[in-house]
Amino acid sequence: MLLEGGRIDEAVAWYQQAADCGYPLALPRAVQLLHTAGRTDESLRLRRFGWEPDGSIAGPWQPRAPGGAPGRSTAGEGHVQTTARGTVTY
Structure with a gap:
């Protein structure tokens, strides 16, 4: 729903919150969401390095x-x- 509305960053933030709560599929779903939205570099970086404590994608x-x-x-x-x-x- 957020993808269709162009609210990708908000959707990724929701997935990060879910990951912080222990939801095991949050990271792969955030990666897929970024890939589907055409943000391939970010999706690959997230898949490989994860999130920083501040919520940004690690490098x-x-x-x-x-x-x-x-x-x-x-x-x-x-x-x-x-x-x-x-x-x-x-």
């Missing part, structure tokens, strides 16, 4: 090089945790 990322700068190509620097064996970044 490609790479793990940090040991002792190096963050390798992530989008905003965010990962999570740092200090353990008995040293610092772990993920």
